[in-house]
Amino acid sequence: MAYFVDQFVNGLTLGAVYGLIAIGYTMVYGIIGMINFAHGELFMIGAFISLIVLLLLAQLGVASVPVAILITLVLSAAFTALWGYVVERIAYRPLRGAMRLAPLISAIGMSILLQSFVQLVQGAGQKSLAPMITGRVVVGELDGQPVEIAVVRIVIIAVTLVLMTAFSLFVARTSFGRAQRACEQDQKMAKLLGINVDRVISLTFVSGAVLAAVAGLLYTVYYGSIDFFIGFLAGLKAFTAAVLGGIGSLPGAMLGGLLIGLIEVFWAGYATAEYKDVAVFAILVLVLLFRPTGLLGRAVVEKV
Amino acid sequence: MKMSAKKALAGVCMLALLAGATAARADVTIALGIPATGGQIAALGAQAKLGAETAVAAINAKGGINGEKIDLQIADDQCDPKNAVSAANQVVSRGIKFVLGHLCSGASIAASDVYNDEGVLMLTASATAPDLTERGHPLVFRANGRDDQQGSVGGKFIAEKFKDKRIAIVDDKQVYGQGLAREAGKVLAAAGIKPVYVGTINAGERDYSALVSRLKDEKVDVVYFGGYHTELGLIVRQARQAGLDTRFIGADGIAANEFWSVAGEGGAGTLFTFSADAKDKPSAQEAYAELKKGGEPDNFAFYYYAAAQTLAKAIADAGKDPEKVAEKLKSESFDTIVGTFRFDAKGDLVDPEYVVFEWRDGKYAPTKL
Numbered sequence: 001m002a003y004f005v006d007q008f009v010n011g012l013t014l015g016a017v018y019g020l021i022a023i024g025y026t027m028v029y030g031i032i033g034m035i036n037f038a039h040g041e042l043f044m045i046g047a048f049i050s051l052i053v054l055l056l057l058a059q060l061g062v063a064s065v066p067v068a069i070l071i072t073l074v075l076s077a078a079f080t081a082l083w084g085y086v087v088e089r090i091a092y093r094p095l096r097g098a099m100r101l102a103p104l105i106s107a108i109g110m111s112i113l114l115q116s117f118v119q120l121v122q123g124a125g126q127k128s129l130a131p132m133i134t135g136r137v138v139v140g141e142l143d144g145q146p147v148e149i150a151v152v153r154i155v156i157i158a159v160t161l162v163l164m165t166a167f168s169l170f171v172a173r174t175s176f177g178r179a180q181r182a183c184e185q186d187q188k189m190a191k192l193l194g195i196n197v198d199r200v201i202s203l204t205f206v207s208g209a210v211l212a213a214v215a216g217l218l219y220t221v222y223y224g225s226i227d228f229f230i231g232f233l234a235g236l237k238a239f240t241a242a243v244l245g246g247i248g249s250l251p252g253a254m255l256g257g258l259l260i261g262l263i264e265v266f267w268a269g270y271a272t273a274e275y276k277d278v279a280v281f282a283i284l285v286l287v288l289l290f291r292p293t294g295l296l297g298r299a300v301v302e303k304v
Numbered sequence: 305m306k307m308s309a310k311k312a313l314a315g316v317c318m319l320a321l322l323a324g325a326t327a328a329r330a331d332v333t334i335a336l337g338i339p340a341t342g343g344q345i346a347a348l349g350a351q352a353k354l355g356a357e358t359a360v361a362a363i364n365a366k367g368g369i370n371g372e373k374i375d376l377q378i379a380d381d382q383c384d385p386k387n388a389v390s391a392a393n394q395v396v397s398r399g400i401k402f403v404l405g406h407l408c409s410g411a412s413i414a415a416s417d418v419y420n421d422e423g424v425l426m427l428t429a430s431a432t433a434p435d436l437t438e439r440g441h442p443l444v445f446r447a448n449g450r451d452d453q454q455g456s457v458g459g460k461f462i463a464e465k466f467k468d469k470r471i472a473i474v475d476d477k478q479v480y481g482q483g484l485a486r487e488a489g490k491v492l493a494a495a496g497i498k499p500v501y502v503g504t505i506n507a508g509e510r511d512y513s514a515l516v517s518r519l520k521d522e523k524v525d526v527v528y529f530g531g532y533h534t535e536l537g538l539i540v541r542q543a544r545q546a547g548l549d550t551r552f553i554g555a556d557g558i559a560a561n562e563f564w565s566v567a568g569e570g571g572a573g574t575l576f577t578f579s580a581d582a583k584d585k586p587s588a589q590e591a592y593a594e595l596k597k598g599g600e601p602d603n604f605a606f607y608y609y610a611a612a613q614t615l616a617k618a619i620a621d622a623g624k625d626p627e628k629v630a631e632k633l634k635s636e637s638f639d640t641i642v643g644t645f646r647f648d649a650k651g652d653l654v655d656p657e658y659v660v661f662e663w664r665d666g667k668y669a670p671t672k673l
Contacts, residue, residue: 002521131568264511274477
């Protein structure tokens with residue numbers, strides 16, 4: 001039982017990171033009906049910016065871990081948001097109204113561009129960060145054994161929960177959220193009613209990038225080893241999570257992320273680590289076969 | 305001084321050229337396959353050359369091979385398989401029957417195909433890829449450890465020091481790591497130790513928390529890990545985060561500073577096998593004094609010195625027929641400056657010497673366990 005709890009927490013941690021990235025995919029899809037394949041790269045850039053800021057802060061003598069992480073969070077989110085804005089501005093906006101395939105190909109090009117850029121300026125090797133948050137807390141007892149959870153895992157899960165809640169409220173309650181949902185439903189109508197659609201789409205990319213930056217920071221602090229290629233697999237898994245939960249659905253992305261994390265860890269923990277990615281993607285295939293709209297997705301009515 | 309030595313050498317070369325056929329017939333010519341040019345790796349080639357030349361000079365000073373002097377000729381492969389093939393063809397066209405080298409694994413494998421077809425015997429003292437001797441070439445020998453032989457050394461160490469502990473074996477499913485884990489497992493099985501967990505990981509991933517929880521659940525004390533520092537660094541980091549103080553034992557793939565920067569302080573106590581330092585051996589001191597005249601020698605110089613000794617001894621005993629020399633190499637043992645060499649049926653060194661090192665404070669040193 002303790003083993004189960006242990007693996008469950010492992011899965012939650014991993015799933016939290018996937019969920020944060022998945023929100024970016026699902027929101028962009030919701031508003032312009034396009035898969036932003038460069039989103040995984042924004043996560044990677046967020047991780048790199050976090051690492052650079054953390055190392056700089058350590059150089060400057062910022063000894064308090066929470067302060068360092070908070071400053072990094074703000075800076076990484078700001079810079080990654082800028083990247084998100086620029087990517088949308090130069091790679092997608094000029095293609096608005098073009099055939100559906102054009103922005104998709106542009107996205108793949110952007111993904112390769114960002115990867116190669118980071119590879120060139122940062123080198124292809126792994127960059128590492130010594131463990132910052134150590135220690136564990138005992139949360140209870142099972143079978144006479146104490147159940148411990150690493151503090152860093154609690155931080156990751158807590159940050160993710162807070163962010164997801166805040167973000168859901170943001171979309172549900174604020175005027176930007178309303179404008180965003182309006183654009184999702186009918187862009188032309190929204191424009192007629194005086195909503196600046198381009199601005200809303202830009203902001204959607206920016207908020208997705210902010211969440212990806214947070215995921216990048218958590219990833220860097222937890223694993224302590226990043227390279228220019230981490231965005232690829234993490235992006236693919238997060239995309240799978242978004243589709244599993246129902247692409248376009250915000251709670252779906254969160255649920256999908258958690259499920260993917262749990263499937264991966266339980267597969268590796270109870271079966272074999274060898275085929276865990278196969279398990280994840282097999283589930284994606286099954287969901288698409290039997291429930292094409294995903295777990296929480298609504299059936300899309302084709303507008304004629 | 306240097307100048308005159310060079311002039312003298314040039315003179316000797318001229319004489320050798322003039323003497324031509326007659327000299328070649330009287331001498332034993334051995335080629336040395338190394339990267340003599342071409343970037344950073346040429347520095348290692350220079351070490352091998354230093355070792356082989358010093359050994360040949362010492363043997364020639366004592367009368368050579370049954371009275372015949374050894375003539376060492378460089379075959380430059382630039383550590384590149386393609387160049388190694390053309391270097392090997394040149395060796396063959398010059399009628400040379402014995403080769404020391406090549407230095408690099410890839411170049412050695414490529415060149416060995418040529419040598420095998422043409423009946424040339426080769427003895428490397430640095431190529432570690434198991435593949436070199438796995439393809440059944442009867443004239444290929446290696447005077448150093450194979451990647452996977454370290455596994456049995458690691459296994460033996462566990463069997464001796466951690467006999468009553470709960471052992472696990474984990475590898476990364478790649479040629480190097482799998483070979484290590486398989487050999488370690490064999491030794492443990494022979495010692496009657498049954499691992500409580502045997503598993504694999506996917507190289508290149510970041511999240512090994514499932515493995516860590518598994519090790520925790522099985523209450524594993526010692527893990528033999530076949531793989532590289534990138535993955536082990538992450539595993540150790542995640543293990544320490546989860547409160548697991550298992551000891552990890554790997555091989556020379558762990559001898560990289562990046563291991564410490566990812567694992568952090570939790571990496572302390574991690575063990576790995578690595579080649580013994582030849583400098584400290586009493587048997588090598590006389591040669592060390594000679595080698596030092598050509599600059600500070602490293603292990604490559606010592607091992608190529610030893611390989612040259614071995615080859616010279618085998619030719620002295622068996623004559624100049626490569627096949628007879630090969631039989632000799634496989635049937636006898638050879639005393640060299642770095643220890644006694646014996647070769648198995650594949651041409652690999654039996655029981656290459658490895659030392660167990662331990663990580664502590666960001667550095668590694670031979671373990672005191």
